[in-house]
Amino acid sequence: MPSADAPLLRALRGDRPETAPIWFMRQAGRSLPEYRELRVGTRMLDACLTPDLAAEITLQPVRRHGVDAGIFFSDIVVPLRLAGIEVEIEPGRGPVFASPIRTADDVARITAIDPAEVAAAADPVREAVRLTVAELDTTGTPLIGFAGAPFTLAAYLVEGGPSKEHLRARAMMQADPDSWHRLAGWLSGVSRAFLRAQIEAGAAAVQLFDSWAGSLDPDVFRRFVAPHSKAAVQDLPVPVIHFGVGTGPFLGDMRLDGVASAVGVDWRLPLDEAAAIIGPDTTLQGNIDPALLGAPWEVLEQHVRGVVERGRAARAHVVNLGHGVPPETDPTVLTRVVELVHSL
Ligand code: CP3
Numbered sequence: 408m409p410s411a412d413a414p415l416l417r418a419l420r421g422d423r424p425e426t427a428p429i430w431f432m433r434q435a436g437r438s439l440p441e442y443r444e445l446r447v448g449t450r451m452l453d454a455c456l457t458p459d460l461a462a463e464i465t466l467q468p469v470r471r472h473g474v475d476a477g478i479f480f481s482d483i484v485v486p487l488r489l490a491g492i493e494v495e496i497e498p499g500r501g502p503v504f505a506s507p508i509r510t511a512d513d514v515a516r517i518t519a520i521d522p523a524e525v526a527a528a529a530d531p532v533r534e535a536v537r538l539t540v541a542e543l544d545t546t547g548t549p550l551i552g553f554a555g556a557p558f559t560l561a562a563y564l565v566e567g568g569p570s571k572e573h574l575r576a577r578a579m580m581q582a583d584p585d586s587w588h589r590l591a592g593w594l595s596g597v598s599r600a601f602l603r604a605q606i607e608a609g610a611a612a613v614q615l616f617d618s619w620a621g622s623l624d625p626d627v628f629r630r631f632v633a634p635h636s637k638a639a640v641q642d643l644p645v646p647v648i649h650f651g652v653g654t655g656p657f658l659g660d661m662r663l664d665g666v667a668s669a670v671g672v673d674w675r676l677p678l679d680e681a682a683a684i685i686g687p688d689t690t691l692q693g694n695i696d697p698a699l700l701g702a703p704w705e706v707l708e709q710h711v712r713g714v715v716e717r718g719r720a721a722r723a724h725v726v727n728l729g730h731g732v733p734p735e736t737d738p739t740v741l742t743r744v745v746e747l748v749h750s751l
Pocket of ligand 1: 499
């Protein structure tokens with residue numbers, strides 16, 4: 408068990424530890440040469456379901472950067488694979504499904520699968536988390552588990568693959584609301600089962616990724632999306648971080664009525680403005696601009712100092728990027744950002 412005094416867990420509870428905790432979304436992965444070496448010859452989803460490989464990839468950035476948390480190496484589509492759905496991750500592209508879910512019949516077929524199937528097939532996930540947590544415990548570093556939010560999963564599933572504006576999922580909501588709610592409710596159960604498996608095996612906090620929620624207007628987010636995201640994470644025994652890109656127009660709703668301990672903010676919205684919207688009961692996470700990881704150090708340093716300064720307006724702050732680490736990032740820059748934040 409990580410200590411309850413771990414800076415990440417304190418910040419999620421609303422305390423302000425002596426130094427702000429920091430971790431990076433997508434810290435495990437392509438920016439690390441040791442990751443690229445381990446992944447040779449193994450498909451992404453096979454790597455996710457090979458326990459010793461997933462554990463080692465999760466640990467690499469923690470050892471290298473000295474971040475305040477591990478983020479479990481997996482993918483938002485792993486629980487769908489565990490439910491028996493044909494999905495692959497195409498390098499450079501993203502998740503691709505053999506059969507898109509577009510009609511009421513498609514929805515009826517997929518939602519006939521019991522989300523308990525995910526729990527039953529999740530032993531490789533539990534084993535990977537156990538191996539990871541055994542090593543993280545030697546330094547008291549917490550592991551963050553995660554899952555995709557129903558809308559972001561549906562954005563891939565309805566389209567059949569990556570899309571820019573997620574038109575088909577957004578159309579289904581209003582053209583056939585019954586099918587939409589059935590699908591989103593089912594995805595919520597699937598992600599919840601995936602989260603529970605990680606928590607049972609030792610994850611100390613979880614993050615729900617609604618990466619593409621920024622394509623929704625506030626009213627649609629409230630009516631068609633938020634209730635399903637809330638159902639995925641409410642009453643879990645660990646703190647919940649809720650993240651999306653471009654969610655400024657409905658940031659307050661990202662609290663999920665207080666179910667989320669922390670809300671992630673992308674680089675577009677200054678944290679002091681985000682704090683004014685989010686209020687005194689929720690921690691903020693973010694929001695270093697990933698684009699600046701490639702800028703001269705002086706530029707990046709000023710920016711990071713500004714993010715930490717503005718973050719003081721929130722009840723507590725978990726430093727992170729506004730979205731994931733770009734694959735071409737020089738990893739020594741990430742280590743330097745961690746050292747800087749820990750020195751402030
Ligand atoms: O370090 C971490 O953050 C943990 C691992 C993690 C991965 N995917 C590993 C991964 C996490 C948290 C995710 C979540 C995920 N997957 C999200 C939400 C987070 C976000 O970035 O908004 C989304 C939208 C996906 C779907 C997905 N999987 C995409 C868009 C891609 C990239 C495709 C590409 O090649 O550009 C993936 C593949 C993926 N997931 C990789 C990694 C390390 C790259 C796989 C590789 O090495 O080829």
